[in-house]
Amino acid sequence: MRFLLCVCAALIALPALAAPDAQYLAELSERARELQLAARPEWLKLVHYVPNLGGRGVHGLVDSPGWYNAPEGKTDPQAELEATLASFYSEVAETSERQNPQCLFIARRHWLDAELHFDARRTPQRDCPRYQEWHGALNAARLTLVFASAYLNNPSSMYGHTLLRIDARDQDERTRLLAYTLNFAADTDERNGIIFAVKGLLGGYAGTFSILPYYLKVREYSDMENRDLWEYELALKPEELERVLEHAWELLSAYFQYFFFDENCSYHLLGLLQVARPDLELTAPFRWWALPSDTVRAVARVPGLVARTVYRPANATIIRARLKNLTPEERSIAKNLSRGDTSSRGDAAVLETSYDYVNYRRATGRHDVADPARLARDLLVARSRLDAPSQAPAIDPGPSPDQGHGSARASLGAGRRGGQGFQELELRPSYHDVLDADAGYVRGAQIQFFDTAMRHYDDGATRLERFLPADILSLAPRDDFFQSRSWRLSGGWRRSFLADGTERLVPGLDGGMGAAWGGQRGIVYAFGEAGARMHHELEHGYDLGVGGRVGALFDPAPRWRVHVHASGLDYFAGERDSPRSVAIEQRLALGRDSALRFELGRNREADRRFTSGSLSLQLYF
Amino acid sequence: MRKLLGVVAIAAVFPLSAMAAGENNIGNCGWGSKLFDGQSGIAPQVLAVTTNGTFGNQTFGITSGTSGCTQDGAVRSNWRTALFIDGNKDKLARDMSVGSGEALDSLAHLLGVQQSDRAAFNRATKDNLSQIFASDNAATPEIMAALRQVLSADAQLARYTTAL
Numbered sequence: 152m153r154f155l156l157c158v159c160a161a162l163i164a165l166p167a168l169a170a171p172d173a174q175y176l177a178e179l180s181e182r183a184r185e186l187q188l189a190a191r192p193e194w195l196k197l198v199h200y201v202p203n204l205g206g207r208g209v210h211g212l213v214d215s216p217g218w219y220n221a222p223e224g225k226t227d228p229q230a231e232l233e234a235t236l237a238s239f240y241s242e243v244a245e246t247s248e249r250q251n252p253q254c255l256f257i258a259r260r261h262w263l264d265a266e267l268h269f270d271a272r273r274t275p276q277r278d279c280p281r282y283q284e285w286h287g288a289l290n291a292a293r294l295t296l297v298f299a300s301a302y303l304n305n306p307s308s309m310y311g312h313t314l315l316r317i318d319a320r321d322q323d324e325r326t327r328l329l330a331y332t333l334n335f336a337a338d339t340d341e342r343n344g345i346i347f348a349v350k351g352l353l354g355g356y357a358g359t360f361s362i363l364p365y366y367l368k369v370r371e372y373s374d375m376e377n378r379d380l381w382e383y384e385l386a387l388k389p390e391e392l393e394r395v396l397e398h399a400w401e402l403l404s405a406y407f408q409y410f411f412f413d414e415n416c417s418y419h420l421l422g423l424l425q426v427a428r429p430d431l432e433l434t435a436p437f438r439w440w441a442l443p444s445d446t447v448r449a450v451a452r453v454p455g456l457v458a459r460t461v462y463r464p465a466n467a468t469i470i471r472a473r474l475k476n477l478t479p480e481e482r483s484i485a486k487n488l489s490r491g492d493t494s495s496r497g498d499a500a501v502l503e504t505s506y507d508y509v510n511y512r513r514a515t516g517r518h519d520v521a522d523p524a525r526l527a528r529d530l531l532v533a534r535s536r537l538d539a540p541s542q543a544p545a546i547d548p549g550p551s552p553d554q555g556h557g558s559a560r561a562s563l564g565a566g567r568r569g570g571q572g573f574q575e576l577e578l579r580p581s582y583h584d585v586l587d588a589d590a591g592y593v594r595g596a597q598i599q600f601f602d603t604a605m606r607h608y609d610d611g612a613t614r615l616e617r618f619l620p621a622d623i624l625s626l627a628p629r630d631d632f633f634q635s636r637s638w639r640l641s642g643g644w645r646r647s648f649l650a651d652g653t654e655r656l657v658p659g660l661d662g663g664m665g666a667a668w669g670g671q672r673g674i675v676y677a678f679g680e681a682g683a684r685m686h687h688e689l690e691h692g693y694d695l696g697v698g699g700r701v702g703a704l705f706d707p708a709p710r711w712r713v714h715v716h717a718s719g720l721d722y723f724a725g726e727r728d729s730p731r732s733v734a735i736e737q738r739l740a741l742g743r744d745s746a747l748r749f750e751l752g753r754n755r756e757a758d759r760r761f762t763s764g765s766l767s768l769q770l771y772f
Numbered sequence: 773m774r775k776l777l778g779v780v781a782i783a784a785v786f787p788l789s790a791m792a793a794g795e796n797n798i799g800n801c802g803w804g805s806k807l808f809d810g811q812s813g814i815a816p817q818v819l820a821v822t823t824n825g826t827f828g829n830q831t832f833g834i835t836s837g838t839s840g841c842t843q844d845g846a847v848r849s850n851w852r853t854a855l856f857i858d859g860n861k862d863k864l865a866r867d868m869s870v871g872s873g874e875a876l877d878s879l880a881h882l883l884g885v886q887q888s889d890r891a892a893f894n895r896a897t898k899d900n901l902s903q904i905f906a907s908d909n910a911a912t913p914e915i916m917a918a919l920r921q922v923l924s925a926d927a928q929l930a931r932y933t934t935a936l
Binding site: 281284285288289321322326327328329331361362363366367370374403499503506507510522524525527531532534535539540542543 | 843844845846847849855856859860862863865866868869870871872873874875877878881882898899901902905907908909
């Protein structure tokens, strides 16, 4: 190696010799063609080529022009490989603004060198001081995949988020905050989550990788957004780690068009990770749909890839655990202290709880005391004067996200409605409903997209029963410390009886706001609701209603969950009707990825009353 | 235009914190407190982009390239302690108040405090919390100066002030 560096220094000193050696370059290209390097998985992964949809050929996912050395590089791996070889003869010197291609494409360079064995006398060898400095600052020993659990109150992060943490050699579990993270995100200052979600769906943003200290990410997720973090430490060999770092360096200068559902944070993290090993194929199943929790499951499924899993509870999770250890009296003292009541006196556990709770309210924007920063400091100073060790509670996190059910579900069932038998096939591409087993998911958070059911009746009719692009229910139990709000929103097409006696597939949107109470044993909830529908068979073509909904969820036994609910709307504008419904739904888990569901309901629609019941087998994948 | 609207909206939501952001920075560096201040009410929470946006990266120049405090995303070594304190004031104060915690351990690591001196370090910061965080809006340089004072007053810990 020292010899190579000497040669390299000599070459730089003599520019005449560093000029492109056209003959040698042609030899290298010829050898690369013979070896068919451009078709190797290593090359395809390094440049991020994916197969074209339904045709021959590939295209590159990276959208920054500087990523490709050949004009046709985005679609021609061979041309790109040869142009990359040629670029290594570039005379460009490194500055803080630009790099020599040998450094800009350092992972490509090392792979091509390993395959083609560059002749050091005929190829310039560039030093890469910026890369070396960066590499030294990271001081990487290991990589950890971090999963931030779902954040339902934000449409752009309801599926969770993943990032890659670079654990340094001189760190341990106690100093993990000092690690760096590699994060892929849409490059935007957009603060409106709905605009973000829509533009994100359409690829309206550029996505880039960035490097940030882990402490900023922990602050964002654990302290500000109250999302639990799961850290999956990866067992990579040193040379595999080096490949990921070199490729991460290449990606820091590139951008991808950001797509919310497929080319998102999780997809591109897998794309980065799979350069570690030639045989690691992580992204292929997620080309069109990459949910963070599914990608975590894919990584956890690779034998031996995950060394261990660490749980990092969010601030709200810690407060709930602290409250469980307090007596009712201590609880009320903690509450009073957190409201600035200076006459209260608390012990260490009470002071710590009230401080965490003041911080929780600051972070979530509830400005209900005059000077929360001052109050927080007063509580800490009072705590520092007590001679007691930390009262932080031990928390049992339950099953990790990779142990949850598959996020797609297919159901096959049979039932009767109003004396007529039917069979039903349901497909729900994503992701979780309140009856599904909670393991690995956020309890009380239902997110379903594109739920579709086909029904065949015994009289011969086969039809679409429902098609719901979105069906979201957030049940966040409230108590004296957490004044959470619960809500529901559902939009799509449902079969309904209309006043003219027909049953139609009617598009509509309905939702509600309310509250939920309860805990681990069960949840009850009540919502005020509103709904609107449009259909040409409706009188005036639409209707508009208000109403309400109440329900309860509880688990009589570990595998068994019951959901009873009743709802009604009064359509006061457009076609007048007052539909009512009561139902009991039950789920019996057979295994992680299979369950039986039993539903029984009584409905009134357009003055028709009918009872329906069904039994179905549900499979998750 | 979109960015401008965003800035106007943010300024309207947190007029005070936006002003405070400049004061909390250390020279040209700092993570900026406005990024981390909470937002009021459920509507901003529902509407906020927090996770998948890299809001602030342009502001601090940490995607790639160079700024005063970072080089290609990595914090320059002479800024590591200051930026860590700047980004972890609440956690540090909390850990010091109980005499343990990962933020405190991380700070001790940055200052080079040896394992045999950790108990003394934790004890000194706990006993002097009200001095180290002299007010509820203590700026990072003030916190560092106070910490330096506390450590230098302790014979066992005085040698660790060089990193501050």
